[in-house]
Amino acid sequence: MPFKAGSFTEVLTQHGVARRDFLKFCGVMAGTLALPHDLQTQIASALEAPARTPVIWLEMQDCAGCSESFLRASRPSAAGVILDVLSVDYHETIMAPSGHQAEKSLNDAIAAGGYLLVVEGSIPTKDNGVYCCVAGKTALQSLEEASANAIAVVAVGNCAAFGGIPKANPNPTDAVSVMDLVTDKPVLNLPGCPVNVVNLTATVVHFLTFGALPDMDGLHRPLFAYGARIHDNCERRGHFNAGEFVKEWGDDGHRHGWCLYQMGCKGPVTYHNCPTVRWNEGVSWPVAAGHPCIGCSEPGFWERPTYVPVELHEFTPPATYPDVVKEMPAIDPTNAAVTGVVAGLVAGAAGAVAIQQLGKKDPEDEEIVED
């Protein structure tokens, strides 16, 4: 959506975002992207530049939860303005036009090219993908058309990134993820259920500032957000190390904010930045609220039993120490007595048999003696 130079501040003002808040937002973005704070200025000027990178947002087999997440700001935020007002050209849930008008704006944007394609939801492939159709086109077709002119494809939410709930067993629609289908364009995954809007915004901001996608891990997840495990930065980690675990909902440990590992927390095997950026503008996040992490940014998370402790793959020492004096296993008097009696019986029996045998003369021996 083109807009005149200099009007950025006006747009912000219209949405009740002060310049100060905008700069603070740029600082937060620099922090989320793990960039030096000095880059805040660079980010601000990149965002204020008149040339915008449009965003097209397609919804496939999804619950619109990621869209909700991105609209969930309690007040109009700088992030909302950047994504919603200035960049997003087409979004099925939140755009004002509908029907043919909406399709026209989509086709216009695709024809213009040079956009970031955001995909939410998995894509059904069974029966030629008839299980998800918009405007008479299947999700497969829409994705193929929309990704053709895109600079890059951003898969938001676990469904788009790894298949999510639609792909979970028994997967009735043969749902697949975006990276299973789009092979000719760079694909960036922002898994989560839903995606955290901070990470989506930071990815867009990174792209606007540097003209490139951020560094990614093996699963195409940006390292700035998915470089560390929940467990690594968890505020309850100290309790894990000390061996202080919640054993039951509402027990004393739960009230004292102890570690939720034994209640099924997937933090030790889940890569996400929830503990640092948190949710709802930094208000809280599941583990802070007393619920174990469900591992929503990992492939196949829906197949994992939520309240069963996850199998650990990396082990760390506890916060306790072995004693220099090694405890020798104490001998139980009962065991000693039983062992003694048994040994005595065996020895006694053997002795008795031996005496009996010695008393007898071996006929063969006698023969030899006579010889």
Next chain:
Amino acid sequence: MTVDRRDFLKMSGAGLGGLALSSFESSNGASHSPEADEDHSVLYDATICVGCKACQVACKRRSNLPPDLDSEGIFDAPKGLTADSWTVIELYQEDPVTYSFVKKQCMHCIDPACASGCIVSALYKTEDGPVLYDGDKCIGCRWCMTACPFQVPKYQWDKTVPFVQKCDFCSDRQDEGLDTACVAACPTGALLSGKRGELLEVAENRIKDFPDRYVNHLYGKDEVGGTSWLYLAGVAFDKLGLPKPDKIGTISPAKLTWPYMMAVPGIVVFMTGLCTGLYYYFRRGEKTGEEA
């Protein structure tokens, strides 16, 4: 120390005399061998150690060792050195204010008892300092475990084909000019690596400069003929689970046992001759079965 040496000399004299062998000059017990000054060495200062276990984690990562799981299967919690834990931080605590951490690992003796006890030379001392283990030679007799004064070598009791396991002083890293994994991981400088001669100086200066902080003893300088790992601590070393300095002496067990080992061939020849002679002496009048 002197008592032990006296005991040793008496014992070896009696032993050799009893075996009707000429007593020979037992090797001298000079503890501080200058040729070891160039050895790679590490100084562990227990008063600087904060017990963070970074060394323990780094050791496992570098050597790719499996965890020693606790009963609940959550932590890597070795209770001491094991076949899978080549270094462990242990805690000595008298009361809440009197405590000390202590790092355990192979001491890499200058004249290692494990290597002298090994009948197939599976354990051997390298020129740079590390005492290494060759699993291909090992026959699993575990003499090294009996021989080690520090109870360092551990056996893989749970394996079908078990090996002896112990710290290898990160000899591959040392060859590349790197510090050992534990030294590289230590965040407080409680571990200091360098040439043995230089570290002896550093350690002795520390004791001299801060006499209140340390027990006036540099563990490993003379113990069992000197070790590549040197220990400084604020509490007595026997409380830290290390053998008492005046108990293990300053002579390496290898040197202690050498006279006895030397006697073995003689005994074999002598006893064979003696027994053969006696046999023929007592059977001289008897006829053989065939002749009868």
